[in-house]
Amino acid sequence: MTSIINGKEIGQEIRKSVEEQVTQLKNQGVTPGLAVILVGDNPASQTYVRNKQKSCEAIGIFSELIKLPEEVTEEELLEQIKILNDRHDIHGILVQLPLPKHINEDQVIATISPEKDVDGFSPVSVGKMMLGQETYLPCTPFGVIKLLEYSGIEIAGKHAVVVGRSHIVGKPMGQLLLQKDATVTYTHSKTPDLPSITKQADILIAAVGRPNFITKEHVKPGAVVIDVGINRDENNKLTGDVNFAEVEQVASHITPVPGGVGPMTITMLLYNTVQSAQKQLSQDKYQENM
Numbered sequence: 001m002t003s004i005i006n007g008k009e010i011g012q013e014i015r016k017s018v019e020e021q022v023t024q025l026k027n028q029g030v031t032p033g034l035a036v037i038l039v040g041d042n043p044a045s046q047t048y049v050r051n052k053q054k055s056c057e058a059i060g061i062f063s064e065l066i067k068l069p070e071e072v073t074e075e076e077l078l079e080q081i082k083i084l085n086d087r088h089d090i091h092g093i094l095v096q097l098p099l100p101k102h103i104n105e106d107q108v109i110a111t112i113s114p115e116k117d118v119d120g121f122s123p124v125s126v127g128k129m130m131l132g133q134e135t136y137l138p139c140t141p142f143g144v145i146k147l148l149e150y151s152g153i154e155i156a157g158k159h160a161v162v163v164g165r166s167h168i169v170g171k172p173m174g175q176l177l178l179q180k181d182a183t184v185t186y187t188h189s190k191t192p193d194l195p196s197i198t199k200q201a202d203i204l205i206a207a208v209g210r211p212n213f214i215t216k217e218h219v220k221p222g223a224v225v226i227d228v229g230i231n232r233d234e235n236n237k238l239t240g241d242v243n244f245a246e247v248e249q250v251a252s253h254i255t256p257v258p259g260g261v262g263p264m265t266i267t268m269l270l271y272n273t274v275q276s277a278q279k280q281l282s283q284d285k286y287q288e289n290m
């Protein structure tokens with residue numbers, strides 16, 4: 001029997017404990033705050049941002065949306081980030097990606113204070129993650145690790161194959177699996193004979209960005225298949241990178257889209273934001289006692 005991993009349910013369970021931490025912070029006079037910067041009016045981005053805000057409000061996190069026009073200059077955007085870096089009521093800053101072409105994304109991300117980089121995208125966060133130091137982990141790969149752990153799937157000693165090498169999913173995903181003692185293989189668009197490699201995976205992570213790309217020919221019977229894809233068709237319907245109907249027949253565990261990795265991404269964003277508020281509170285207390 002194939003087990004369908006329910007990201008909505010697991011996310012809800014984690015959100016309950018994050019909500020308890022929010023309550024404790026509020027009892028100590030701190031409301032965790034997340035600022036989201038949205039540039040332009042890409043409809044998909046607007047939907048995601050709305051979901052993030054709703055999720056914050058549901059557990060008592062203050063969320064502030066800063067909407068900037070498509071034509072905003074990079075300088076103006078950096079100025080907004082610096083203001084948020086200095087604000088005491090904001091513990092997390094998220095700049096919704098992608099940004100318009102005239103803006104240098106790397107520059108923008110590097111301007112977010114590492115203390116408030118709850119996306120885990122900044123060079124400091126990525127470097128710390130690579131070194132196994134304490135930092136904010138990028139929400140999507142972090143969420144995948146939680147999905148595996150909550151589903152009772154052993155990672156240590158397993159062969160994990162990651163398809164895709166983006167900075168925000170593929171690369172950090174492999175790194176986190178490696179830290180959990182998996183043997184990790186990265187594959188990508190230039191990998192010859194992909195199925196011969198993905199077929200060796202005990203844990204297969206699909207982060208390609210192409211609908212239904214992973215078929216049963218790619219999957220070893222009994223493998224765990226995690227679908228990170230969020231592709232939209234002409235009718236704005238969401239599909240993953242995995243041909244679910246086919247792969248469900250061979251996998252031992254599989255995540256659906258929607259309802260798999262997506263809800264975990266937002267859950268870990270809430271988690272990171274609360275972590276940041278907790279850290280700031282303990283630093284403030286330390287200062288008071290000096």
Ligand SMILES: Nc1nc(=O)c2c([nH]1)NC[C@@H]1CN(c3ccc(C(=O)N[C@@H](CCC(=O)O)C(=O)O)cc3)C=[N+]21
Pocket residue numbers: 047048051094095096097098119139230238257258259260261262263265266
């Ligand atoms: N700075 C930044 N940080 C991000 O984390 C970030 C980003 N930019 N840009 C866009 C991507 C995409 N992303 C998703 C978040 C939640 C769902 C999600 O909740 N999906 C639901 C369905 C939502 C729906 O139906 O539209 C699900 O899969 O069940 C999906 C995708 C975060 N991203």
Ligand SMILES: [Mg+2]
Pocket residue numbers: 139140168265
């Ligand atoms: Mg993401």
